Amino acid sequence: MPSTGSRAQTSVDNRRRPSTGRSFASAVLAFAVVMLGTTLPTPLYAIYSTELGFGVATTTVIFAIYAAGVIFALIVFGRWSDVVGRRPLLLAGALLSAASAVVFITAGPVWQLMVGRVLSGLSAGIYAGAATAAVIELAPPKWRGRAPAIATAANIGGLGLGPLIAGLLAQFAPAPLHLVFAINLAILVPVLVGIWFISEPVDVAAGARLSVQRLSVPTEVRGVFVRAAIAAFAGFAVMGTFTGVVPSFVSHVLGIDSHAVAGILVAVLFLSSALTQIAGRSQPTERSLVVGCAILVVGMVVVIAGLLAESLPILIAGAVVSGIGQGLSFSKGLAAVVAASPSNRRAEVTSTYFVVAYVAISVPIVGLGFASTQWGLRTSGVVFMVAVGVLALIALALTVLAVRSERRQERSGH
Structure with missing residues (x-):
């Protein structure tokens, strides 16, 4: 997405230039893992409903709150990565994903599940724009023609792997409401490290102002x-x-x-x-x-x-x-x-x-x-x-x- 709100372009920090294969791989991994985290609760709703005593109506409300978080992030944060760079937004999205996992590990009442889903939706909304752009921009020359398809695979593929992994672990492993989120947290550690060291593909301008995405x-x-x-x-x-x-x-x-x-x-x-x-x-x-x-x-x-x-x-x-x-x-x-x-x-x-x-x-x-x-x-x-x-x-x-x-x-x- 094009950058907006910039008052002046300044010289680019030449120490952080795209692209390396490591930065590209880190962006792809981050995209897949964060999106995977958003669908981990899917096969677990039946367990939550039994343990907490709610029905399908409450399940759909919990799920819909995730979408509200995505929409909020798309509107409020949609342009920010064009202004401050991809890396800060990728870090923020991954940290929100980790916070969501922590909430689910400690979840008790229904409101806590809702908080976890809001955090998850915010992470997905941030990554929808920032991670897609980062994957495409950081792709090495020989991968650039396939970068949009790789971004799609990381996004939708991650969404698909979430319920698959969570369902299998819930069926065949202990602590179904806790183990999968603990594993998610463990996977997010190398993701955060990888994001920290990626090359910044955006020419960040001094004095640029953050703004809300107009619809x-x-x-x-x-x-x-x-x-x-x-x-x-x-x-x-x-x-x-x-x-x-x-x-x-x-x-x-x-x-x-x-x-x-x-x-x-x-x-x-x-x-x-x-x-x-x-x-x-x-x-x-x-x-x-x-x-x-x-x-x-x-x-x-x-x-x-x-x-x-x-x-x-x-x-x-x-x-x-x-x-x-x-x-x-x-x-x-x-x-x-x-x-x-x-x-x-x-x-x-x-x-x-x-x-x-x-x-x-x-x-x-x-x-x-x-x-x-x-x-x-x-x-x-x-x-x-x-x-x-x-x-x-x-x-x-x-x-x-x-x-x-x-x-x-x-x-x-x-």
Whole structure:
């Protein structure tokens, strides 16, 4: 994201110049580990709910608070790494991740879980911009063409590994609510050391002022933004559902009392998304957005079938298909928005796009949680997935219409 608020450029500290392979590796590791920490609690919610005596509605509120932390960090800290440098923000995000782990290790009442999730959300929101930029900027010359894909793999891959690791440890190791966070803290130690010694890729200006990230969408970008944002909203709502509610569904509806299964199911969605974003990075944007939305609709049908049939294999298939659709529609939607945005307003448009996505993780999921107390988890889940599928269909229709309109204009222009 472009730097703002600078009053003057000064000479760069020549002792800290990018890039070395060690700095690049440190940034990638930090990105993966911090994002991994944000999803560690996912398969543990069933244990917390049993021990602390709360239901699905409270679980979704705890989960949604994480998204609120992400949104706050995107808005407040989104531009700071452009002003003070990547390294201070990477350190701050990793320290917030460590603080979240400490809170979870010592967690007792529900409010403490909420504090831990807020800290985790703040760390993720900081890393969404600062770590992505650092990975790309610190990449050695031979890796620069693949750096955006590596940043994606570190981000979404870390999110996917979190529930997988936590689920397996909760199932097969002692102290399920403590061991995984202790391990997370131990891993964060070399991460912090690595960040401390990375080369600073930003030319820090003297007298630069920190500012809040403005959210807006220029008039000329709104058409592209609306259809891309609807697809992002649908895809992130699916991710929120799997992360916040599916573990409870596995336990309470399927009757499978396995934290490992719950973690694997969520991990499948995230890892499918990550692999799709990497594999599809060179595909045409508009066509890939159409395909991604279509696959997301199919994924909703499969997930609904799994919910109605109370079938774990069908839910796993739905996670794979939905992850592919989410990964393709989100990444290509972002690419379309970035390409359509004026260069001097790209940061605010991109931030707005991410805020829409994270609102989708929070508000609808809380509604699903409270609806489940009235209609039951399965019925509420089916209704919610139908709504998500409709959103994906709307994004698909808008994109197809836009592509056809552009082709007609091109033909008439010739």
